[in-house]
Amino acid sequence: MGLTVAEIAKALGTEAFGDTALVVDHPAEPGQAGANDLALAMSPAYAGALKSSAAQAAIVWDGADWQAMGLKAAITVPRARLAMAALTQSFDPAPAPTGIHPTAIIPDSCTIGADPSIGPFVVLAEGVRIGDRCRIDAHVTIGLNSTLGDDCWLNSGSRVGRNCHFGSRVILQPNAVVGADGFSYVTRELSNEERAYQSMGREPLTPPADGKRHRIHSLGGVIFGDDVELGANSCVDAGTIRATQVGRGTKIDNNVMVGHNCIIGEDCILCGQAAMAGSGVLGDRVVMGGKAATKDHITVGNDVVMAGASGLYVDTKDGMFVMGLPAMDLPSYRAREKGLRRLPQLLKDFAALQKLVPKDGASD
Template sequence: MTHTVKEIAAALGAEAFGAVDILIAGASEPAAAGPRDLALAMTPAYGDALAQGQARAAVVWPGADWQALGLDAAIIAPRARLAMARLTQTLDQPLGGDGISPHALIDPSAQIGVDVVIGPFAVIGAGAMIGAGSWIGTHVSIADGVQIGVQCQLHAGVRLQRNVTLGDRVILQPNVAIGGDGFSFVSEAPANVERARETLGDSPLAAPDDPTWHRIHSLGGVVIGDDVEVGANATVDAGTIRATRVGRGTKIDNLVQVGHNAVVGEHCLLCAQSGVAGSTVVGDRVVIGGQAGVADNLKIGNDVVLGGASVVLSNVPAGRVMMGYPATKMQTHIESYKALRRLPRLLRRFDSR
């Protein structure tokens, strides 16, 4: 599939200059671009690399002298990453498949909407509902009674357990697991972790008389809002009594864990290997950096940003930027870090006396 430079610029909401009827077959980094590629030189740092490739057209930064860069046509992108989003949407290939594979196993009571694609070896349980235009990949399993909205994409190996509801246009990348039981156990007598919380470690811990862990079953399921995306191998656990919830427009990266009973707000970003522990409430538009962790039973306000590898052990007010372990205000963390860096020098000064 090819597009003219003019068509691509219109899709980007940007201006095109020069030979706007040049046909483009794909996108490329500047140094590797061929004559039918649209080179992505959206900042001056990539300008010199255009000479190493063969691109005739490129997306360039505002103010760029595109003719001096040896181009026949250019698209001016005031906001580079937004242009990247729209460009990749325009150039991406549609998902394959047509209709329902004869190798899929679908319970007769399942309700399948119009124009649904179901790949080989998918398993659809009794009473499941799949909305119109949804795309179900190979080896996907959908438990009894699961509800899936319209135009959803479930890629290979996705697992949806009982009591799961997906909104419209939800995208689940390969091997996502939603609705597994939460990590919830209790002992006959107070366990050492409970004692540690009560004593804050002041008293020594001893082996309990009965170390058996009794399982608390997860009955609450999961509700995923519209336009949510979940990355490969991420998990969202079912709630104990009420549902675990992920709000509209939230994007969850690969290898993220959302614990049972958690509530994640709208338009949040949860980056790779981050985790939200059980019963924590995360507000709207929160960003949780990679490998950051949020302890259980906390409240994270709206518009909070948690830096990568932060560990949050207490509630966070709205609008705050947090870093470190334990997480503190960004300014406090930076001051503490600078003071720690100065500590060896100060110690040497004391030693010299």
């Protein structure tokens, strides 16, 4: 889909220069941009590649001498990554509604809003309610009495369990699962993990009289606020009695696990392979780096950033930056790492000092 330079600048809320009526077909990296592309050169580091390309139009950094780089038109942006959000949206418009595919299974008790796009082999359970302009791609299933707000997009193969309720503009990437039963079991007597925690490892574990695991069912469902996105192959488990909750604007990456009864605040980011154990709480604007994890039943305050691969086992105050395993505040972590790096030399120094100390019974 071709857009003029002027149309793109308007979408970005910024200024265009030169031949703003010039039409470009799609964005491209500077080194690969052709005559009909919009080169993305939002840093001076791309000046050389842009000058040697065939591009006639580009998005450039503030203050760039775009004419000296052989361009006919240019758009300037103050914040490159923010510009990418509006730019990619402009070149990826929502498709026109396609209606309901004849292979979709939709009981009479379901309610479908205006302008739907429901693809092949979609299966809705009884009592499902879907808002306006929702897009539900092939092989999606939605469980009993679940609801979707307006403008939701469920990619192919995603699964929504029973009693799950989404706000507007929720996106599930392919094969995401919302509302599966939580990983919740109990033994008749104390389990091995309970006994291990009680003794803190001071006593050896022996086989219990009855180690059978009794399944605890998940009745609580899941609630997503508006503008939540769940990545491919990620899972958000249903709550046991009350719903697992994900707040407005939170974005969850691929291969992320959110356990049952968790509560996640607004505008959080959970990066790839992050994991929350059951009944954990995240405040607003929390960032969990890749492979970061939280223990069950802990509370993470607002605006906390967890570095990648960190493991958090205790409650955390607002605004902390934590890293490591176990996770701790950054100054403490750096002090510990410095101490560990110095430890081999300290041991050598200690051994050398020991050699200078007379042994017992040695003469002065």
